[in-house]
Amino acid sequence: MARLMANLYDVSKCTACRGCLVACKDSNQLPAVIEPFKGNYCTHEDTNGNTFTIIKFIEHEDPVDGVRWNFIKRQCMHCLDPECMKVCPKKAYTKSEWGATVQDPNKCIGCQYCSYACPFEIPKYRKHTDTITKCTLCIERVNEGLKPACARTCVAGALTFGYRDELLEQAEERVKFLRANGFPRATIYGKLEAGGTNMLYVLTDTPDKFDLPVDPKVSANTWVWQDWVQPYAGWLIPIALGASAISFVTNRVLANKNKDHAEGGHE
């Protein structure tokens, strides 16, 4: 396997200009989605079928630090072991050599299993194509030696695209610096979460302050369904059919043995 590549997003450098959002729309040729004003600076409540990445604005009040205004870029996390890939009945999801989780819209039938399996709730249903869409980590661009559109456009230097191991070292340095300079709870997100992801975060506070799942887990409903029900429980059906087939034969063999019983099997 080729060396894993990742996108590192440093919350402490982001100015929430939303250049990444626009670059993403431009690069993926996605139409604007205009949502009503909800009382804060978020342009979109969540990613949607035509918006692969968004900047979330989170206001939260800390008893010690006072009001904090946190920005965070959300998009597909490109998990190392993606659940969407596991549940997809059409095997539309693939993992690229360098780690992007890519969904093939031509294979997608819009069943939305992945939307509900994803611990980050990222794949979104797009009604007019009746398919699921999500961030591709700009696989076509990266395969041509370019950076993803969001990383290329980031003016604040909050987004860095590169080799995952190198970025993790860089992130650790940055967290050390932040912890020593007024952000004692600064942390890395995506190194181990959900089994590791190819989207890495440097956070200035704990993940819950950024609306990120602290311990992203695949729902028990999903793994019971995928690991037990689908592979094993279905065998009950061929067993029932097999029993009927055996009975079909023995009925007729036994009926032939005692002719008095042959007339429809009664008395």
Added chain:
Amino acid sequence: MQWIPEYQGDVERVERFNAVARITHWGHTVTFLLCLFTGLALFLGGVDWLAAIFGGYRGAGLVHRIAAVGMTLMLGFGVVFGFMGVIEWVKDIFRFGINDIKFLMVFPFEFLGFKVKIAPQTRFNGGEKMNSVVTPTMVILLVLSGYIMWFPALFPAGLVRFCYPVHDLAMIFSTVMVCMHGYLGSFHLGSGESFWGMWKGTVRTDWAKHHHAIWYEETYGDKAKSE
């Protein structure tokens, strides 16, 4: 070789199922099988030939939804037009007793075609009572979980996730029951006569006396006649 026990129009027969019950039954048969085979295209995975019968996966999805609506309508039809029948059915299920347990104990032998002594049964025998509980319950679960998965945006995400294993398990249990039910109600020599009860509405009197003695006595017996 004999397939289904022959229909004997020249012997005395008694009514077993009225028209509403029969329409509801066969309506469910058609919609259930359509839903089953279109659903299996996704459940089994990699069975492109099965999806191709319905015009690909999207076609299968469409047929699945149309049949599901049909199934829901059939449920409504049965309950509305056969309300008393449903009540009678449920009442009979609740008559589960010692004779039903005796029936279930010797059933494996009866199933294979051995001659066994069967305790007198009510309108539905022990096995039919079991089927009457399991299959409709599973169908109701299929319908409910199905609509939730069809319109996931209207429901909490946790409920939608819960519906996936529920839909699959309900499909598996109901299909197991349908396989056994379909076989017993047709090719099984002992109980195959009941096919005509559901197809034409009547069964042979001697078969009814032998297989559902209590039901026959109560409905067509001397006591019922004198009332």
